[in-house]
Amino acid sequence: MRQVSEFKKLLDGYRLVTAEILYRMPDHPKLLQSYIWQDLDMAPKYPVLGKFLDFWNRELDGPIHSVTVGTRRVIHPSEFIRADFVATLH
Template identity: 45%
Template sequence: MQMSETELLLKGYGLTTAEIFYRLPDYKNVLNTFVWQEYDLAPDHPKLLGFIEFWQDSIEGPLHSVRFTHRKMLASGEWRNMVGEFTYH
């Protein structure tokens, strides 16, 4: 079962965005870019590294470089469990 975005954030995941520069197979002097985005765990980034391994094994365009950023969208101090109900009207 796949977790929701909120569940991932509560488990420490953050949004990782990678800009992948690769060479076209037939034109080695031409660089192209691909943007990849997924919820991942810092500092190891297993999903990003898995995608890079997949790219190297399955896609013909050789990698030139990868630039990425990671943003933790929700910290433990920003969320708290509230029990209660408010009635309006």
């Protein structure tokens, strides 16, 4: 069932979103650590990523330094190509 729901999300306009989260190490605040997060989400508000970042701020010790987001639409409409010339050959 999960595959069907993910496919439906893709048809509804969800995108594959990848976020690189740089955060400070709790024991060594001058060091930055990188965490890669990836899921299906809706641009431009990114509610799924927002929930994850809220969880991070509420439950984890490493404060977030920055978040870089990349997105790609997995399923998109086909391009329509118009023919300029039509002929019949015998």
